[in-house]
Amino acid sequence: MATWTWFHRLASPPHVYAFARRWTPWFGGFAALAMCAALYGGLVLAPEDYQQKDAFRMVYVHAPTAWLSLMIYTTMAVAAAVGLIWRMKVAHAAAAACAPVGAWFTVAALGTGMLWGKPMWGAYWVWDPRLTAELVLLFLYFGYMGLRAGIEDPAKADKASAVLAVVGVINVPIIKFSVEWWNSLHQTATVMQMGKPKMDFDMLWPLLLMFLAFALYFVAVLLIRLRAELLRRERNASWVREVLA
Amino acid sequence: MNEFLDMGGYGKYLWPAFALGFGIVVLNLVLALNSLTSAKQEAKRRMEMSQ
Numbered sequence: 001m002a003t004w005t006w007f008h009r010l011a012s013p014p015h016v017y018a019f020a021r022r023w024t025p026w027f028g029g030f031a032a033l034a035m036c037a038a039l040y041g042g043l044v045l046a047p048e049d050y051q052q053k054d055a056f057r058m059v060y061v062h063a064p065t066a067w068l069s070l071m072i073y074t075t076m077a078v079a080a081a082v083g084l085i086w087r088m089k090v091a092h093a094a095a096a097a098c099a100p101v102g103a104w105f106t107v108a109a110l111g112t113g114m115l116w117g118k119p120m121w122g123a124y125w126v127w128d129p130r131l132t133a134e135l136v137l138l139f140l141y142f143g144y145m146g147l148r149a150g151i152e153d154p155a156k157a158d159k160a161s162a163v164l165a166v167v168g169v170i171n172v173p174i175i176k177f178s179v180e181w182w183n184s185l186h187q188t189a190t191v192m193q194m195g196k197p198k199m200d201f202d203m204l205w206p207l208l209l210m211f212l213a214f215a216l217y218f219v220a221v222l223l224i225r226l227r228a229e230l231l232r233r234e235r236n237a238s239w240v241r242e243v244l245a
Numbered sequence: 246m247n248e249f250l251d252m253g254g255y256g257k258y259l260w261p262a263f264a265l266g267f268g269i270v271v272l273n274l275v276l277a278l279n280s281l282t283s284a285k286q287e288a289k290r291r292m293e294m295s296q
Contacts, residue, residue, distance in 0.1 A: 028274075035270075044249075048253065053253045053255065054252040054253040054254075054255050054256075054259065055252075055253075055255040055258065055259065057252065057259060058258070058259055058262050058263075061262055061263050061265075061266035061267065062262065062266070064266075065266050065269070100273075100276070101273055101277075104269050104272065104273050105269065105273075107269065108265060108266050108269040111262070111265045111266075112262040112265055112266050115258045115259075115261055115262040115265070116258065116262065118258060119255055119258050217270065217274075220274075221273050221274060221277045224274075224277040224278060224280075224281050225277045225280060225281070227281055227284075228277070228280040228281040228283075228284040229284075231281075231284040231285060231287075231288050232284050232287065232288075235287070235288050235291050236291070240288055240292075241292055244285060244288055244289055244292065
């Protein structure tokens with residue numbers, strides 16, 4: 001019963017708006033602290049890799065951005081599915097708020113990956129399954145945003161873009177397992193794998209901390225964008241007048 | 246200091262990667278705050294027009 005009360009409150013725009021306003025500084029503050037500590041750990045404290053030398057330190061920016069690009073798409077697809085199934089406007093607003101952030105982090109993952117690829121593989125870009133699937137992810141984000149922008153009626157835009165987000169989620173496991181299913185230049189998983197991670201603990205903790213920092217940061221940015229979305233959608237509602245008074 | 250910036254010869258790839266990644270972190274925060282500010286201004290304008 002308590003679970004359903006919580007779920008119903010999630011469907012209430014003024015409740016979600018107030019929650020977002022209250023918690024954004026906390027998520028943002030902890031994200032900034034964790035990012036600084038993880039940067040120091042990764043760039044200064046972690047020892048160099050025996051094969052990749054100092055170039056391995058690119059993992060501290062590439063892996064979190066790539067992971068976030070997938071996590072944001074998954075969050076967007078889940079929110080879109082909730083919006084479709086329960087016709088929850090807040091869920092559609094959350095999905096819409098995810099898209100630009102996810103697209104930017106896909107650009108970051110591709111860009112940092114290219115800068116790592118040049119010294120390790122000898123080329124900025126190869127049509128490798130992992131890289132190609134990540135590029136498809138960027139086009140999915142563009143498609144989602146383009147579809148929303150192209151449909152004038154917000155309810156229709158919500159539905160059409162949600163279907164695209166849900167169908168496109170098939171690309172997430174393809175990206176994750178591409179390095180195992182096909183021959184790939186990209187290295188296999190070193191952290192997110194069954195059993196013990198392959199990394200030494202001195203290298204691992206800054207990376208895990210950076211993952212946490214990026215996750216907290218994403219929540220903070222999502223909450224800010226969600227507030228903007230709710231204000232635009234609910235501009236004629238009485239609670240908006242009260243909030244802005 | 247120079248040794249740290251050189252990163253064993255990989256600095257020319259490593260620092261642009263960090264600049265790009267964390268530049269996008271900052272940019273996303275700025276874009277989100279701008280979006281919220283413009284949504285607030287838009288809502289306030291509508292409120293004033295309806296009064």
